[in-house]
Amino acid sequence: MRIVVGLPGAATPEIVDRFVEAGADEFFVGYVPPAWWQRWGVEASPNRRFRAHSQFLSQEALAPVVGAARARQRPVFLTLNEHALVDLTEALVDGLVAEAVEVGVSGVILATLELGPRLAARHPGLQLIASGEVPIYNRAAARQAARHGFGRVIFARETSLDDMALMVAERPPGMTYEAFLLGEWCVYNGALCLTSHGYGSRQDFCASHTRRAVLDVGARTAGLDRPAREDGAPRGCAPDDPAKAYRAACALCSLGRLRDLGVDYVKLPGRSTNALGAVRLVRALIAAPDLSPEAVRAHPAVAALCDPANCRSSLGVGVERP
DSSP, X not given: OXXXXXXXXXXXXXXXXXXXXXXXXXXXXXXXXXXXXXXXXXXXXXXXXXXXXXXXXXXXXXXXXXXXXXXXXXOEEEEEOOSOOOHHHHHHHHHHHHHHHHTTOOEXXXXXXXXXXXXXXXXXXXXXXXXXXXXXXXXXXXXXXXXXXXXXXXXXXXXOHHHHHHHHHTOOTTOEEEEEOSOOOOSSOGGGOOSOOOOSOTTSTTTXXXXXXXXXXXXXXXXXXXXXXXTOOOTTOOOSOTTTOOOTTTOGGGHHHHHHHTOOEEEEOSOSTTHHHHHHHHHHHHHSSOOSHHHHHHSHHHHXXXXXXXXXXXXXXXXXXX
């Protein structure tokens, strides 16, 4: 499995080198050029992040970072997580993608499948990745992404391991898959949430909710393709066994299962130099001979993460926020 990590807007070539040395295999970035933020500000960004430090605000800032990654044979992908990239913004989207490609970005992560063919036609060789915000919950949706030219699907945070197994086992030719590790909880289903992400402040929309919504996504996922569970639990609910449940708020216990399923990439979200320690930890775990949940939890750094808020299924379970 390869490790994917986000770079903050303040990243430098030196920071790229540190991430590579820690074990990062590729990067993703948010880019909001002056033509965009001078019109709408950084809060209404095409990558669904609303803070300036989370994204690059000029081609001049982005270019040396992408160049440093390419010099270390590490691709960089431009994130376009916003669903509503409609006609009004098409010219600006075309412009920012062109600027990113000019400095060496390898591909784009899109929450809108329809944009893929258009951007690929404008930029031959551009790699297309379906964002976890699309969402793609089943094999039919994965096939649709492939028909649009996408070569990778990022699983939504609420996808269960059983549903991942079905999609990976019958993947379209050439399709690869990516799963989140150490992600944040989203108040609603991450892939179906139409708000921007909010972090930390009790005043923002997400953090103002005290309980995560209890949602069963089984009726619209690949769970439709598999029989009802023998224990009688609602289809779509993840099991209580950590060896079988995927918990995107941590998911380290699921590393062995993700590897065995054939998941190709693991994604560490959040764009901060603080992710260096997480990259080192995940690299060390992947290299270990034993990736069973028990062995993973025995690692001191993982044990520190083992608390009820991190170790809950994202399917059918309400999570109390502190």
